[in-house]
Amino acid sequence: MRKALCGLKEAATLVKDGDVLTTGGATFHRAPMEFLREIIRQGKKDLVLVDREPAIDFDLLIGAGCVAKVRAGLLAFELLGFAPNFRKKAESREIITKEGACQPIIAGFRAAAMGIPSLTVRGMLGSDLLEISEILGSQREVEDPFTGEKLIAVRAIEPDVAVIHAHEADEYGNTRIEGPVYEDVIKAKAAKTVIVTAEAIVPNEEFRRKPEATKIPHFLVDAVVHAPNGAYPCSCFNRYDVDYDHIREYIAAVNNDRFGKYLDEHVYGRAGLWTNSKQRI
Amino acid sequence: MDKLETADLMIYAMSREIENNNTVLHGVSSPLPILAMSLARKTHAPDMAFVSGAEGVDPDVERIYLSSFDPRQNRDAVGYFGLHEVFDLAQRGELHVMFLGSAQIDRYGNTNLSVIGSIDNPKVQLPGGAASAFLMPITPKVVIWSARHTPRTFVEEVDFVTGQGYNHRSQEQMKNEMTIVSNLGVMNFKNPDRVMQLQSYHPGHSIDEIRRNTGFDLRVAPDVTETPFPEPQIVELIRAMDPDGIRATEFG
Numbered sequence A: 001m002r003k004a005l006c007g008l009k010e011a012a013t014l015v016k017d018g019d020v021l022t023t024g025g026a027t028f029h030r031a032p033m034e035f036l037r038e039i040i041r042q043g044k045k046d047l048v049l050v051d052r053e054p055a056i057d058f059d060l061l062i063g064a065g066c067v068a069k070v071r072a073g074l075l076a077f078e079l080l081g082f083a084p085n086f087r088k089k090a091e092s093r094e095i096i097t098k099e100g101a102c103q104p105i106i107a108g109f110r111a112a113a114m115g116i117p118s119l120t121v122r123g124m125l126g127s128d129l130l131e132i133s134e135i136l137g138s139q140r141e142v143e144d145p146f147t148g149e150k151l152i153a154v155r156a157i158e159p160d161v162a163v164i165h166a167h168e169a170d171e172y173g174n175t176r177i178e179g180p181v182y183e184d185v186i187k188a189k190a191a192k193t194v195i196v197t198a199e200a201i202v203p204n205e206e207f208r209r210k211p212e213a214t215k216i217p218h219f220l221v222d223a224v225v226h227a228p229n230g231a232y233p234c235s236c237f238n239r240y241d242v243d244y245d246h247i248r249e250y251i252a253a254v255n256n257d258r259f260g261k262y263l264d265e266h267v268y269g270r271a272g273l274w275t276n277s278k279q280r281i
Numbered sequence B: 001m002d003k004l005e006t007a008d009l010m011i012y013a014m015s016r017e018i019e020n021n022n023t024v025l026h027g028v029s030s031p032l033p034i035l036a037m038s039l040a041r042k043t044h045a046p047d048m049a050f051v052s053g054a055e056g057v058d059p060d061v062e063r064i065y066l067s068s069f070d071p072r073q074n075r076d077a078v079g080y081f082g083l084h085e086v087f088d089l090a091q092r093g094e095l096h097v098m099f100l101g102s103a104q105i106d107r108y109g110n111t112n113l114s115v116i117g118s119i120d121n122p123k124v125q126l127p128g129g130a131a132s133a134f135l136m137p138i139t140p141k142v143v144i145w146s147a148r149h150t151p152r153t154f155v156e157e158v159d160f161v162t163g164q165g166y167n168h169r170s171q172e173q174m175k176n177e178m179t180i181v182s183n184l185g186v187m188n189f190k191n192p193d194r195v196m197q198l199q200s201y202h203p204g205h206s207i208d209e210i211r212r213n214t215g216f217d218l219r220v221a222p223d224v225t226e227t228p229f230p231e232p233q234i235v236e237l238i239r240a241m242d243p244d245g246i247r248a249t250e251f252g
Helices: A008-012 A033-041 A056-063 A084-091 A102-114 A128-136 A184-190 A204-209 A244-255 A259-268 B003-015 B031-042 B083-091 B171-175 B207-212 B232-241 B246-251
Strands: A020-023 A047-051 A067-072 A118-121 A139-143 A150-155 A161-169 A193-201 A214-216 A223-226 B023-025 B049-051 B097-100 B115-117 B122-125 B141-146 B177-182 B185-188 B197-201 B219-226
Touching (some): A008 A033, A033 A259, A056 A259, A084 B122, A102 A118, A102 B083, B003 B141, B003 B177, B003 B232, B003 B246, B031 B049, B031 B097, B031 B141, B207 B219
Parallel strands (some): A020 A047, A020 A161, A047 A067, A161 A193, A193 A223, B023 B049, B141 B177
Antiparallel strands (some): A118 A150, A139 A150, B115 B122, B177 B185, B185 B197
8 A cells, every 4th residue: 555645735736737627526515625725726727527416616616717618417506596607607608518417427437437438328319418419429329239229328437537525534545435425436436546635534444444434445546635624615424514604605706796705715815724613513 | 375385285296296116216406306205205105215316215304405415314314325326227217206307398398407598609508407318218207397387488499408308209218207297287298199288287376377378389188177285284294394495495
């Protein structure tokens, strides 16, 4: 085992301008927010973001000007409405959007995890989304060689970097996740570079004592960062809940041309880790 | 009816689309489906498998949140089942019921969740269809809910086909059912032409009013009837899970 523990700044240098990036979690849950704030502080550009159902994680990077393209099944703020920066910049064509659907995006990650160029899925035929995807070269109608059934072949999605926020990791990158896992393990297998940010760094003996709790083993992980409250304002199951009030403030900031101020206060103004003790449970 | 009463009526109608022993999934931004699934499990479908978009299986939904993936909704779940696993199940034909939304819907049941205007030059960039294009044609029953039944949402032709209606399906997929539950009535496609027809109108709304609020010539089922309003004990079950009235959010 090789030691992978490093600082937030050092880990963020693994992300290069123009990289294809995916994040762990789903909507407002266990997104690696502190890592993304560091990406913004480092001024990364032209990122290509891909995920099934992202929310404030992608929207924050889009608003901060780090993004060239977005590919998602759905990008919205749940019952709080539209993803405000995404909507603005998609409608003004400042970013390119390539809408996918949840299953082809997950299947693309799975194909990459399996080391194969594509994976076939059912459904999709008859949707205009397929036409866009065929033009983009990400999906194509095919015939199953054994049954003749018409299916969709989804091209593998191999992100340059996957960033996953987890509950516990050791210094080598062994990672534990509590509660819903989403596609985090698949993404860790699919990506070229995997960065884990963790609420706590625990001794390696902890992992050896209970190996069945390990969701991602060390050899898949390139960098581990200690990031308590690293998902904030998103939730981290068993640790803290979503801060819906913060997300409302974020939306209001974007919609009232105060997003620059939001970034100053919550991103650029904080060089270190987020510590909001009221969110701890 | 006020917003909460309309929501309660829709939740009750949606819950009755679930049969006992069904395996049922809800997705993102889905307060009405979560409440309908919980209600079905507490009443007529105790043996259904409730698979949450938050990944919990058979959770006891104590209350709902502004995020339908909020992990607090997984309270007392028997286990976790990830979305990629539910999608495997759907491809096997073993996910029986799915609830989906729509910004526009047409007479054949095509839904648009992608864009108002053209895809190359959107007037409104919508959030995206999530699982719609995958699940709509292959799931035995899809229930679409709409809190805004107007000529702008029930349209002659959708701007973009995100989810496939009956004129965008293979012959084999024609057998899969769709039900639309709106704030005005319940619609289905149970006719040889597979076009939308009004099956029931909600109390306080007339057939004429619903046809006027539909952007195409809405058929009326021969056995059209009034949608039943839930009994007080049903309403009580719904309200206990949503004391803050989050279910009224979508009603604008």
